[in-house]
Amino acid sequence: MLHVIILLGILICAFQAVRDKRLLVSAIWLAGTSALVAIMMYLLGAYQIAVIELSVGAGLVTVLFVFAINIAGDEPIPNLSFIPKWLARILAIVAILLIGWQILPLLNLPIGLNQDAGFQKMVWEVRKADLYLQVVMIFAGVVSMLRLLTDEYHIRVLHKEVQE
Amino acid sequence: MNISTPMIVMIAAFGLFGVGLYCLLLTRNLIRVVVGLQIMVKGAMLALIFVGQMRGQPSLGQSMALTVIVADTIVAVVGLALAVQVKRSVGSLDIADISKLKR
Numbered sequence: 001m002l003h004v005i006i007l008l009g010i011l012i013c014a015f016q017a018v019r020d021k022r023l024l025v026s027a028i029w030l031a032g033t034s035a036l037v038a039i040m041m042y043l044l045g046a047y048q049i050a051v052i053e054l055s056v057g058a059g060l061v062t063v064l065f066v067f068a069i070n071i072a073g074d075e076p077i078p079n080l081s082f083i084p085k086w087l088a089r090i091l092a093i094v095a096i097l098l099i100g101w102q103i104l105p106l107l108n109l110p111i112g113l114n115q116d117a118g119f120q121k122m123v124w125e126v127r128k129a130d131l132y133l134q135v136v137m138i139f140a141g142v143v144s145m146l147r148l149l150t151d152e153y154h155i156r157v158l159h160k161e162v163q164e
Numbered sequence: 165m166n167i168s169t170p171m172i173v174m175i176a177a178f179g180l181f182g183v184g185l186y187c188l189l190l191t192r193n194l195i196r197v198v199v200g201l202q203i204m205v206k207g208a209m210l211a212l213i214f215v216g217q218m219r220g221q222p223s224l225g226q227s228m229a230l231t232v233i234v235a236d237t238i239v240a241v242v243g244l245a246l247a248v249q250v251k252r253s254v255g256s257l258d259i260a261d262i263s264k265l266k267r
Contacts, residue, residue: 003169003172003173003174006176006177007172007175008199010176010179010180011176011180011183012181014179014180014183014184014203014206015183017187017203018183018184018186018187018190018191018196018199018200018203022223023195023196024212026196026199027199030199030202030203032179033203033206034202034206035177035200037176037180037206037209037210040173041209041213041229042177042209042225043211044173044213044214044217044221045217045222046213046225046226046229048226049213049228049229049230049233051208052230052233053209056233056237057202057206057233057236057237058211060237061202061240062239064241065195065198065199065239065240065244067244068195068244068245068247068248069195071248071251072195072247072248072251072257073251075256081189081190081191081192082192083189084192085190087188087189088186088190091185091188091189092183092185092186092189093182095181095182095185096181099178099181100174100178100214103211103215104174106215107170107215107218107219116220116221116222116223116224117223118225119222119226119227121228122223122224122227123227123230126227127227127228127231129232130227130228131230133231134178134230134231134234134235136236137234137238138234138238140238141237141238141241141242144241144245145241145242145245146240149245149246149248150249151184151203151250
């Protein structure tokens, strides 16, 4: 019963995040979706990932959205999409069916037991390349954000100061 | 009707993916594009963790989900920063206005 309530909450929050006209309200609905997905992950036994998703997905990303919306402003954009709504709905349903057709039969393959190395060993030893990649991604994100959020005028002023 | 936990998780994963894709297909607002991407990736993360559990390798699914969380956050950061810069230079968040730049 709890799973069904969380499922309904996830789908309602996600749909409201897409449907609401105000961007700030959409960001709040997205944070709700993240929190409910984190609860679902916790119920599935992924405790560490649930905590990370709750802090990053519902916390950090929401703060970033609020920050960006405050700077860029919530301007009304005419509700005229490039394709009609009915076509978008059909395409989304077709995509879900295609992915389901590809993925669901794979779940019936024989299960490889006793291959699980434990989360800590998997992250820190087996998938070390992923870990390095994550560090690089975080640095790349921080540097690109600093560059993108800084005004061109301020960069020029700083450059002149360095030259002097 | 009795719905099993695997079915509930798969409905959640596919539902999130579908809602995110629907948002990406319809929206013209740059910030809302990032919202759509975030929703899609949440479905993928849920599917990764669930399939890891089903296949008897929960740690593998969880470690991949961790990588996806980091990548997704960086995508959001860069996407939002780009949206802010586009708003500063073009004066609009509408994708239709940005596509006029190539003419």
